[in-house]
Amino acid sequence: MKKYLDEIVRSLQKIIGFDSALAAPEEGMPFGKGAAQCLQAFLSLAEGMGFETRNYDNYAGEVLFGEGEEFAILCHLDVVPAGDGWTHPPFGGDIEDGRLYGRGAMDDKGPAVICLYCLKALKDSGFAPRKKIKLIVGCNEESGWACIEHYKQCAHMPDTGFSPDADFPVIYAEKGILHFCAAFPIAGAPFAKLRGGERTNMVCAYAAAEGVRDTEGFAAFGLTCEGQTLAAHGTAAHASTPDEGDNALQKLLAFFARQNADVKRAYDILFADILGLKALHDETGALTMSPDVADYRDGILYVTTDIRYPATMRQTDVTDRLDKAGVRYELLHCQPPLYNDKNGSLVRTLLAVYEEATGEKAEPIAIGGGTYARALKNGAGFGPQFADEPATIHCADEYITLENIEKLAKIYRLAIERLTR
Numbered sequence: 001m002k003k004y005l006d007e008i009v010r011s012l013q014k015i016i017g018f019d020s021a022l023a024a025p026e027e028g029m030p031f032g033k034g035a036a037q038c039l040q041a042f043l044s045l046a047e048g049m050g051f052e053t054r055n056y057d058n059y060a061g062e063v064l065f066g067e068g069e070e071f072a073i074l075c076h077l078d079v080v081p082a083g084d085g086w087t088h089p090p091f092g093g094d095i096e097d098g099r100l101y102g103r104g105a106m107d108d109k110g111p112a113v114i115c116l117y118c119l120k121a122l123k124d125s126g127f128a129p130r131k132k133i134k135l136i137v138g139c140n141e142e143s144g145w146a147c148i149e150h151y152k153q154c155a156h157m158p159d160t161g162f163s164p165d166a167d168f169p170v171i172y173a174e175k176g177i178l179h180f181c182a183a184f185p186i187a188g189a190p191f192a193k194l195r196g197g198e199r200t201n202m203v204c205a206y207a208a209a210e211g212v213r214d215t216e217g218f219a220a221f222g223l224t225c226e227g228q229t230l231a232a233h234g235t236a237a238h239a240s241t242p243d244e245g246d247n248a249l250q251k252l253l254a255f256f257a258r259q260n261a262d263v264k265r266a267y268d269i270l271f272a273d274i275l276g277l278k279a280l281h282d283e284t285g286a287l288t289m290s291p292d293v294a295d296y297r298d299g300i301l302y303v304t305t306d307i308r309y310p311a312t313m314r315q316t317d318v319t320d321r322l323d324k325a326g327v328r329y330e331l332l333h334c335q336p337p338l339y340n341d342k343n344g345s346l347v348r349t350l351l352a353v354y355e356e357a358t359g360e361k362a363e364p365i366a367i368g369g370g371t372y373a374r375a376l377k378n379g380a381g382f383g384p385q386f387a388d389e390p391a392t393i394h395c396a397d398e399y400i401t402l403e404n405i406e407k408l409a410k411i412y413r414l415a416i417e418r419l420t421r
Contacts, residue, residue: 001409004117008405009100011045012113013093016102021081022143029058030146031078035139038077042112042137049120059150060138065119066129071420072161073133074372074379075112076141079104081198083205083236085396099399107393110400111164111384111408112137118413129420134158141165141372142201144333148375160346162419163373164412166381169362170350172340173284174381175240175308177370178318179333184266184301190214190259196232196249197293200304200332202394203245204292205236207252214259221255230255238394239306240368242290247271249294249303266301275321282310284337284366287318304332308368311337338374349418350382357411382415384408 015038023032036058043053046063055061080103082090088101095101104110115135122129138147151157166174179200192211197204208231218225223232232252237245250271257264268274270291280287293304309318315334322329340347342364354362373379384404385391392398 001118001121001406001413004121004409005406008114008117008409009095009402011117012100012105012110015042015077015109015113016093016104017091019082019091020078020104020139022078022140031058031139035078039137039139042077042116046116049116050123051119054155056151056154058139060136060147062137062155063116063119063135065123065133065135066131066420068129068131070156070158071131071133072158072376072379073115073135073416074138074161074163074375075115075135075165076108076138076147076372077104077112078139078142079107079109080142080202080394083198083202083396085205087397095402098402100402100405101397101399103398105398105400106384107398108141108165110405111412114405114408115164115412115416118409118416121413122417127417131420133416133420138372142199148372157375159377160379161376162346162350162380162382162415163371164383165371166369166373166383167365167367167385168383168387169354169360170347170364171367171371171373171381172342172347172364173311173366174338174370174374175284175311175366175368176313176315176337177333177335178307178309178315178331179304180307180322180329180331181302181304182266182270182327182329184262184303185299186260186262186296186301188260189296189299190256190263191296194252194294194296194301196252197304200292200306201239202292203234203237203239203242203290204247204249204294205234205245207232207248207294209252209256218255222251223255236395238369238391239290239292240288240308240370241391242288244391247290247292249291263301266303269325269327270303270305275325277307277318277321280310280313280317282312284311285368286310288368309337311339311366335370335374338379340378340380344378346378346380346419350380350415353411353415353418357407357414383411
């Protein structure tokens with residue numbers, strides 16, 4: 001794969017150049033212009049390599065290689081919003097100190113481009129897969145999976161495959177995902193306006209309240225104050241791992257909870273966890289809860305929260321507790337867990353590939369993140385995040401190292417070859 005590395009880097013820089021975060025739809029562009037242009041550029045790149053491609057109405061696309069039973073590699077080209085705090089242009093593809101920076105470098109444009117070049121390398125070598133490989137790229141993974149639903153209406157989703165949009169060594173289970181918007185009436189609100197957060201699956205990095213009557217003691221909560229405006233700054237992270245971030249909304253609500261009983265109730269439920277939701281756990285880990293988007297209007301504080309619940313549990317294990325507490329809420333997005341046999345052929349093959357490529361002995365793991373793998377009957381998440389390296393997904397200055405581009409190319413080529421020969 002070494003001879004393709006320069007091409008991979010240049011192509012990834014080009015694909016990163018598109019701001020493919022969810023935007024207002026335009027004619028023929030359901031997720032905005034940037035996502036559609038990014039998809040078209042990716043498919044054009046594949047066509048230039050001699051592959052057959054299909055574009056499903058700018059919802060999703062696919063690259064086809066081989067004949068026979070279908071096998072999926074599921075990636076996505078959309079990204080979360082860039083957010084603040086970058087020291088490199090988020091859509092510039094800058095390279096510095098062996099790192100290629102840009103939104104999507106790891107999640108998930110980098111792996112998508114690398115897997116495409118793995119197909120090219122196999123094709124150039126004369127490899128003839130005994131399966132029809134479908135490299136499927138969606139444009140709405142971060143904001144609802146409408147791309148996958150549309151793909152299933154237009155094409156056939158394979159039963160088996162992997163998604164390079166998770167962690168190594170190999171993912172056998174993914175927690176269930178539940179997004180809900182809770183409505184908390186606030187009597188005598190100590191603020192006129194309050195907003196925070198950008199996306200449900202990103203830890204809130206900034207929140208602010210205006211028209212604040214009493215700002216005494218703000219500094220103790222890590223807030224900044226300008227007149228009647230209080231602001232909280234935090235650190236973004238993926239909502240499936242909220243402890244890796246610093247939630248700005250938590251700081252702001254903690255301050256107002258001292259002044260108002262209704263705000264305290266919201267804080268106690270969402271952050272103090274008086275309902276005991278975080279006590280739910282199994283072999284795949286404990287439930288995580290990340291309240292990430294807030295908006296106060298018409299006397300009601302609306303807070304949208306990301307929950308990842310253990311893979312052997314049910315959605316009702318969460319909602320029953322909300323119901324009993326009398327929380328008024330609306331379910332926005334729900335995905336059942338993924339739970340595979342650790343000793344099944346797919347998981348064992350991917351694990352063997354990882355061990356061979358890295359020289360490390362490993363075991364399958366479970367994660368809180370939700371990948372396209374759960375769109376398959378038999379799917380697994382497989383990289384690109386190595387356990388011993390910093391996770392920059394959904395963070396400012398997201399990057400992929402040039403060294404890891406080479407390592408991933410080796411791993412994914414070997415995996416594709418083993419699973420389709």
